[in-house]
Amino acid sequence: MTDLKDILNHDDELDLSSEEMIRYLQGEASEEERFAVEKQMADSSFVNEAIEGLQDFKDPAQVQEYVAQLNRQLQKHTARKIARKKKRRLRKDETWLIVAILGILLLCAFGYLVIHHFYTVK
Template structure:
């Protein structure tokens, strides 16, 4: 199953980019076109998507733009994931790190003392 974020124009139960393109080209049946128009009335995102797609003069430009948007989206998500991982390491409080070091030193001292007592 493709990831929801794989395509900027397609997510979940929303219209696919192909449906939107076919609507703009007039390739859809009357019923399908009417369904899309109803969605445009109900959902401002669909309406904005249709208006935005109308601004492109050719499908090639549209496909290139969608590809660029998808690449940018994936790049931003990867950067955000990397920042989140780095932030997680920084979130460990210094007190906990100090306690761990002190406990390790205590255990090491105990082992050394026990070793010295035996000899």
Template sequence: MSEDLKDILSNSNKDIDNQQLMQYLQNQLSSEQQHDVERSMADDPFVNDAVEGLQSFDAKKNVQSYVNELHDNLQKQLAKKKKRKDKRRWKDQPWVYLAIAIILLLLLICFVVVRKYLGY
């Protein structure tokens, strides 16, 4: 998985960037830019939900720390999933293939011996 997909805020929306959302919440945008953000909110329910969610935070200055914490948790979960997936792979465990081959060979030998001695 590429590093871009692991960053929860990388290019999350093509119409509005995250910095502009933060400035909107802190009333640091011009009236025209605020209108653009509000138009984006009306057009896209995802942007509207994002703004509503960010407005619900008590401390607006801690939003970036929350984002960083979410990003770190996402990295940990992805690493754990990758480790679990790699653990299930058989390519790193050639003894499994060897055991399967030996069992099949023994079954074949048993079949031949039984067939020969019982006359089938």
């Protein structure tokens, strides 16, 4: 999950591109490609479900539009999470800044009282 810019980024389990899956579903894949796709479908339930899900689409343009829509949603979602993390980080930094300023003010006040006390005692 290091690269969340593309919903179809390739995992170790999925070695097929979306174009290969579409060619397989349209019957335009060569025998070798069909064999490779069917072997991956047998080996991986994820690939099997991906192919079954793609069978519902009649037009490859629909698949591409759906993938583009999912990518946009994924980017918006991750951008919001990143913005929240930055905002949270700023709040933590601000908290330490406030504590540091209060500590310095208290030290100054204490120093003033000590110095004032020594001058008034003499």
